[in-house]
Amino acid sequence: MKVLVLGAGGYIGSAVARRLRREGHDVVPFLRTGSTVPPGTEVRTGDLADPDSLRAAVTDDIEAVVHAATPSGDEAVDTAAVDALLDRLRGTGRAFVYTSGVWVLGATGEQAAGEDAATDPIDIVGYRPRIEQRVLAAASDDVRASVVRPGIVHGSGGGIPALMVSWAREHGRGRYVGPATTRWPMVHVEDLAALYALVVEKGTAGSLLHGVANEAVPAAALAAAADVAAGGTGRAEPWPVEEAAVALGQPFAEALALDQTVSAGRALTELGWRPEQPYATTDLAGGSYAG
Numbered sequence: 001m002k003v004l005v006l007g008a009g010g011y012i013g014s015a016v017a018r019r020l021r022r023e024g025h026d027v028v029p030f031l032r033t034g035s036t037v038p039p040g041t042e043v044r045t046g047d048l049a050d051p052d053s054l055r056a057a058v059t060d061d062i063e064a065v066v067h068a069a070t071p072s073g074d075e076a077v078d079t080a081a082v083d084a085l086l087d088r089l090r091g092t093g094r095a096f097v098y099t100s101g102v103w104v105l106g107a108t109g110e111q112a113a114g115e116d117a118a119t120d121p122i123d124i125v126g127y128r129p130r131i132e133q134r135v136l137a138a139a140s141d142d143v144r145a146s147v148v149r150p151g152i153v154h155g156s157g158g159g160i161p162a163l164m165v166s167w168a169r170e171h172g173r174g175r176y177v178g179p180a181t182t183r184w185p186m187v188h189v190e191d192l193a194a195l196y197a198l199v200v201e202k203g204t205a206g207s208l209l210h211g212v213a214n215e216a217v218p219a220a221a222l223a224a225a226a227d228v229a230a231g232g233t234g235r236a237e238p239w240p241v242e243e244a245a246v247a248l249g250q251p252f253a254e255a256l257a258l259d260q261t262v263s264a265g266r267a268l269t270e271l272g273w274r275p276e277q278p279y280a281t282t283d284l285a286g287g288s289y290a291g
Contacts, residue, residue: 001095003200004044004062006030006085007069011158012099012150012189016068019193020200030057030069049077051084058088064095064144064200075127082131090141097199098135100149102185102210102262103255104128112215112263115208122258124251132208139206146203150192151185151212151262154280157288158189160256161280164226165289167239174223174236177244178257183216185262188277198271209267213275216261225284234285 003020007013008029017027031037033045033053046053048069058065065085071078082098089096105113106120119129138145153159167175176182192211199209223236244253267273278287 001063001200002026002028002061003064003066004028004030004057005066005068006048007067007099010068010070011156012153012192013066013068015156015189015193016066016196019190019197020066023197023201025197025200028062030054048072048081051080054081054084055087058085062094064097065089066097066196066200068099068196071128075130078127078131079134082134086135086138086141086143086145089143090138093142093144095144095200095203096135096138096146097196097203098132098145098147100128100132100147101125102149102151102212102260103258104132104149105260105262107258108260108262110261112261114263115210115266122251122254124255136206136208142205144203144205146199146206147208148196148199149208149210151187151210151214153187153189153192154283155189155277155288161222161226161284161289164223165229165284168223168227168230168232173232174225174227174230174234175239176219176223176236176256177239177253178219178241178259180218180220180238182219182257182259183261184219184222185210185212185215185260186217186280187211187213188275188280188283191275191277194275195267195271195273198267198273202271204270207266207270209271210262210264211267212262212264213277214280215263217280219256221281222284225281226289228285229289
């Protein structure tokens with residue numbers, strides 16, 4: 001398939017692009033106008049804030065669109081971008097995969113939240129469920145539209161865990177925001193990319209899937225593993241939300257302190273997704289973050 005990938009230069013999007021190529025698909029990155037393009041590379045250019053450039057990018061030869069670009073933080077801009085991309089797909093049966101995230105679920109309690117759980121988004125993703133519903137509604141217009149909600153992504157030395165390693169280097173021990181009971185649903189970026197490829201290839205219209213390999217990883221254990229990656233002995237300390245908010249901003253600090261347990265039953269049973277990368281703390285302590 002010929003797949004347009006928005007965010008192909010980002011952390012998740014680049015892994016998705018690599019995986020799609022590995023599976024034999026023809027990846028066409030969507031790049032900001034003026035970006036440097038390697039010779040011989042087919043791309044589409046424009047801007048997420050320019051709906052006309054997005055519509056123009058979805059040419060008739062594009063068989064699927066993966067939206068893995070970083071949200072703007074402006075609901076009107078992000079809604080217009082999704083609508084523009086969907087405009088060229090309606091009535092065609094082609095695939096559209098939108099990237100959301102598990103923070104839309106809010107605090108989940110002890111029982112793992114599945115794909116049918118109600119949303120209760122924290123401030124940093126407050127409008128995201130409305131865009132999810134907009135995407136899923138496109139299934140009624142003959143778009144093979146899907147939403148993927150990744151957990152906290154690790155692997156390849158990137159993502160939020162990379163911040164934890166930098167905090168450990170700076171402070172001489174690991175740090176986690178909020179109480180020691182905080183847990184994060186997590187997924188390795190390569191496992192997540194494999195899920196996207198499955199959704200592109202055989203996801204059903206109107207499907208919502210959780211990209212979570214480890215349902216509830218203690219943030220304190222991640223901080224200790226980050227300390228090991230930074231050359232320490234595995235020490236970790238709490239970082240009160242109020243103090244973290246000064247350095248990180250209140251919305252992000254609140255997100256890092258969010259206690260969640262999230263399952264990915266639909267991806268496992270309906271698509272046969274099988275995460276195979278190392279557990280999150282193993283990856284931090286002795287994998288791509290070490291050194």
